[in-house]
Amino acid sequence: MPHDVHPLLLCGGSGTRLWPLSRKSYPKQFTKLTGDESLFQASARRLSGPGFAAPCVITGADYRFIVTEQLAAIEIAAAATLIEPQARNTGPAILAATLELHARAPGALMLVAPSDHVIPDAASFRAAVQAAIPAAEAGQLVTFGIRPDRAETGYGWLALSEKPNADFAPVAQPLKSFVEKPDAPTARDMLDGGTHLWNAGIFLFSTNAMMAAFEAYQPEMLRLVTEAVEAAEKDLGFLRLAADPWAECDDISIDYAVMEKADNLTVVPYGGVWSDLGGWDAVWRESGPDEAGVVTSGPSTAIECTGSLLRAEDGQQALVGIGLTDIIAVAMPDAVLVAHKDRAQDVKLAVAALRQQGAVQAETLPRDYRPWGWYESLVVGGRFQVKRIHVHPEAALSLQSHHHRSEHWIVVEGTARVTVDDEVKLVTENQSVYIPLGAVHRMENPGKVPMVLIEVQTGSYLGEDDIIRYEDLYARGRGAKG
Amino acid sequence: MPHDVHPLLLCGGSGTRLWPLSRKSYPKQFTKLTGDESLFQASARRLSGPGFAAPCVITGADYRFIVTEQLAAIEIAAAATLIEPQARNTGPAILAATLELHARAPGALMLVAPSDHVIPDAASFRAAVQAAIPAAEAGQLVTFGIRPDRAETGYGWLALSEKPNADFAPVAQPLKSFVEKPDAPTARDMLDGGTHLWNAGIFLFSTNAMMAAFEAYQPEMLRLVTEAVEAAEKDLGFLRLAADPWAECDDISIDYAVMEKADNLTVVPYGGVWSDLGGWDAVWRESGPDEAGVVTSGPSTAIECTGSLLRAEDGQQALVGIGLTDIIAVAMPDAVLVAHKDRAQDVKLAVAALRQQGAVQAETLPRDYRPWGWYESLVVGGRFQVKRIHVHPEAALSLQSHHHRSEHWIVVEGTARVTVDDEVKLVTENQSVYIPLGAVHRMENPGKVPMVLIEVQTGSYLGEDDIIRYEDLYARGRGAKG
Structure with missing residues (x-):
């Protein structure tokens, strides 16, 4: 019986090549580019079921509630969600997750997967992962080599000693070398030769092997990331890596940091359809x-x-x-x-x-995701704004007040519990509440289904920063939004 | 002192070639394609001032309130606004306006102008109109010939006996013949020859001359249109042509109906920029x-x-x-x-x-224009809809009730007078009113500035046809909208 594989879903990216669908506020991996699930959800589902432990996720602070919401929607619970204080590329991210996993399950196998790739045939991909387990258990760093179908100059390639077998069965063999993004003639030669595969950035290894590689090639990064993980703050179920040591880490990919230096590399070919949807x-x-x-x-x-x-x-x-x-x-x-x-x-x-x-369209979508749900502005006039606000079951906005605006709330779905100064009452579909300027107020969803309300603001200044926050489930401060 | 010229603005068109900006519900002539005014407003302004009487407008029933609103915005009052019961091309439309004008001012000069053309140099165009007056007073049907700048196959052309003078001064000369939309070599020859101009469908004539032309070439249409004008219904300041005789009229352009048959045709060249923005x-x-x-x-x-x-x-x-x-x-x-x-x-x-x-995008814009103003839907949910409603000063919606929905109204600009069953009250900015299901209600703007309110509807059916109308300033019936 082989060990369970612990997936690590990398979802800190904020790519711009799929704008306007992908924006910094809601990047590619969370969008429904193909099919009914986001790429992140499809990735999590692909790496679930028999043989897989609960996934680990590493992402940025801005995306933590999107991660939570999208996993909840497909009924997958993360074993850990690591928050990067800032983006530092895949080297520090994979190391941090490796250390976190090692603390929970020493020597466990981790499968690193970008969460924004498309691999339609999940079963055959899972078979390739299973085929890679013996090498990983033997201390190898396993990388998966994608069967190329064009002379792509935008990817790194993997050089093998021998061609994969004709049906591209997932048979492990040693990696000869990495090839940086090639020029067109080189790419053409590699495609024709048959001993080069695409590097998809998908890896399987034991925590011991990866820690040993960092110890050998990136001892300073190992020290800093160990400190960042050990000093990490638990925050609403997230593990927020310590900012100071993290900031000192080099911004470097796992390939540059350790893979291209290591001598214990194995390739498992993958012959199914794969795409990084890079544009x-x-x-x-x-x-x-x-x-x-x-x-x-x-x-x-x-x-x-x-x-x-x-x-x-x-x-x-x-x-x-x-x-x-x-x-x-x-x-x-x-x-x-x-x-x-x-x-x-x-x-x-x-x-x-x-x-x-x-x-604003450069980076943000009209719909703004928050720990308690989301809102979007429907119309902005001279002295008014109308918002649609969606609050998750059992979620609550902060207790707050405004200096410059009054608000009318009309519940159109579900039931709200509304606090206005000293009064607390339930407000259900087709009922309304008025929040006078200056009143201390809070909106909660005490129910089991989403609550939707329409907020009509009137006043001379309607900016999100006109907020005084008194209590917040999500530990946010004055002037922070929502 | 020459006679004043009475402009007739043709604005019954509902062209589709400038979709999505131009739609049947709000066609090209009313849109701001170039500059801050609509083409219709620019046309009305071009034909106003010294030498011009108040314009006559002919349009479809759907556009009558857009016409009123756009003319009011530029402070031009129409002498008459004729409503076509259905579109019948320019022949019947020009004849109806001629008869209406003749009844007010026998023998007056009428300038027919499409309202969706661009003529940036209004002063030089007005000079061309002035130059055409003596011929029109002498009983000629004057057409304006546009200086061609390309071998356009999409237009009709006008054949002259002599080239216009070198600076294209507006000197009248007899029209030799009309040329239908030519093939490319013919268009090229006409462009090179210099004795052909574009037919822009702009005409100047006395009511007597036009009536005589219809008597000679379209006696049956003259009879029908005379009947449609004599039996026209006055309706809120509009002259609604009688539907039965109008329906019997041929659907035919003024060119085919009389111009191409007449022998009293004069051309005045126009050398300035002109475009019909035909795509x-x-x-x-x-x-x-x-x-x-x-x-x-x-x-x-x-x-x-x-x-x-x-x-x-x-x-x-x-x-x-x-x-x-x-x-x-x-x-x-x-x-x-x-x-x-x-x-x-x-x-x-x-x-x-x-x-x-x-x-719906084929024919309608999100913003729906009504006699009292306009509304647009901001969001439609499962059991709710949010609208922004803009009511003109001193305008009122009908007294109405709904079977399937309740409404919350929040005034965000101006002041409303609201009737709910037996109660009438003033509601001003930042105040709200609830209209229970079944209540008889009305919204009015008693003020001097526009009133804007946000309407939040909730209910199981939110169609515009869930309306029982009790009283309506604008004489609309049960199930009609707004």
């Missing part, structure tokens, strides 16, 4: 273009188009393309991207341009 | 492309694009184009068009496709 061109490719090379999603219509991707991300917004060739169009109510497909890698330029203009 | 390619052309051939409007950003038009119609929605060549992109919160510029004339295919899908 809209990849999304187009993986979404199954029709005979004309067209992919549509949502309420979008392609009229005499070829080689194009038309995505209407909101069910209420119609997108129509006419006579387009090799065009990417992604429509959202607050932002629209139209790009030539060959320029998919330049979508980051759009984000940079918007950031420079100070446009 | 997004024309909008691109008239909007002054930069060196790269790019036009942007609203919060839109072009990154390394050429020959493209990027329009973000809503101030809150960002549009970004990357690496585009000859692309039209028009973004609105509820609908987005992306088309190759060469396919601009196929935008009607988009509208047809959406209509077939039953998509």
